Amino acid sequence: MPAEPASITYDETKVAIIIPLYNDEANIARALESAVAQKRPEGISFEVLVVDDRSQDSGPEIAEDYARRFDNVTFLRMEQNGGPAAARNRALQETDAGWFTPFDSDDIMLPERVAALFEKARSGEFDLVADNLLISSTSAPETVNRHLWPGKPAGDVPLTTELFVNRSYAAETERTELGFLKPLIRRGAVKCGPEPYQPDLRFGEDFELYARILADGAKAVLTDPEGYLFVVRDGSASHRQGAADHRKLALMGRKFLKRRGLAPAERAAFAGFTRYCEREWAAWTAIEAIRAKNPVGLLKAFTISGPASLHVAGNLLKAAGGKLSGRGHST
Incomplete structure (x- = not known):
């Protein structure tokens, strides 16, 4: 099982929910509401870290208000716009949480979702636990249109490097690639220290991290939906690549x-x-x-x-x- 350098110690009873924020004043309050509403297993604490990537709207003020009202919410600002990978790294520099999960500012999580992933990770001794995402739209964000992987076999599927990579490109249906997953990750499974994401990537940064963790030998599983609503909207980063x-x-x-x-x-x-x-x-x-x-x-x-x-x-x-x-x- 891959391990962190011995000099780095993380709190295995703490989970960090990482939210990059950039010009999303319309949705950040909804995301934060679902993050702070997550139900915690006994003996486990949750942190919510919001990192503003130099937004030019009122989103940062909304996030700061949540940080004032909730003890487990932390608000951070990037010195310059660096993209979601750099923002997530910034958040992870500020926490000793032994587990983290990425959460996009325009998405929604049901209250039991992170706890369910954590319990599965703990019972199965997994380094990475992902659930099949629920796809919705901006017009009806809480209405499920389909699953990220529509044809996924029921139950737990071992998430191997081969499966993950093969299902992350050349998909016949847009937004069915496994690179969009938002898993719970044990930080000890990431070999590169406290900044796991490649900061120069603004497109495909999640794929790179998950593929690297899997190729390093992490024990991983993909399970049925646990309540992550992936809200598809026009103008997202995946539509602006070149x-x-x-x-x-x-x-x-x-x-x-x-x-x-x-x-x-x-x-x-x-x-x-x-x-x-x-x-x-x-x-x-x-x-x-x-x-x-x-x-x-x-x-x-x-x-x-x-x-x-x-x-x-x-x-x-x-x-x-x-x-x-x-x-x-x-x-």
């Missing part, structure tokens, strides 16, 4: 492939993920170059990998005589 984001994901995949000790199935999963990200990197490089009327930039789309070059060439042939757009490229 070539630079997919480049980082492709380089991430290449880094995973350099790891020693990967089982053949794990290596195959990371190879498939990397090829997909390289194709997306090349496709978006071409799209952005064409939009900018930059022929030199377009040539760069053919330098990423052989399969990615063929992918771009196929897209250009399909778009011959028309205009290539971000929504029109194939994946």
Whole structure:
């Protein structure tokens, strides 16, 4: 079982709920209400840490008010906008909680949810426990439309590296990737110390962390829904990605492939993920170059990998005589 350096000691009876906040005055109170309403198992304490990432609306004032009214709510401010990964790292620097779970400011948790994950982690000696999320929308945030993984087998499913990676890319239905999970994580299972997230990632940061924890040998499980309502809204980060984001994901995949000790199935999963990200990197490089009327930039789309070059060439042939757009490229 992976372990933290001996010099770092965490309180295994404490759970931190981590909420990055950025320009979400409309939803932060709802998120905080559901966070402070979480029912605690006996002998366990909950902390709620809100990190404002330099918002320009009244969201920080709302969060500060909760911090004044609730002893277990802490409000923090980033010195400069750094994205959700950097904000979560900032929160984790401020707590000795032995467990943490990410929680988005526009989502909702039912009161028993975190306790249920913790009890399963404790009884099964798991390092990471995730539940199948409930997908809703901004128009009806408390109405469940479907599950994140609609076809998940009932009951507990071992969350292996192979399963997680293979179900985190090239999904036929948007928002079914397991990279969107919001698990409860034992901090001792994260080998990189008190700042587990890669701060330079603004897209795919959750995937990177979970994949790394699993590849390090963590014992993990994916269970049935316990009450996390994942509220899908327009304009979220996953709809704003471009070539630079997919480049980082492709380089991430290449880094995973350099790891020693990967089982053949794990290596195959990371190879498939990397090829997909390289194709997306090349496709978006071409799209952005064409939009900018930059022929030199377009040539760069053919330098990423052989399969990615063929992918771009196929897209250009399909778009011959028309205009290539971000929504029109194939994946």
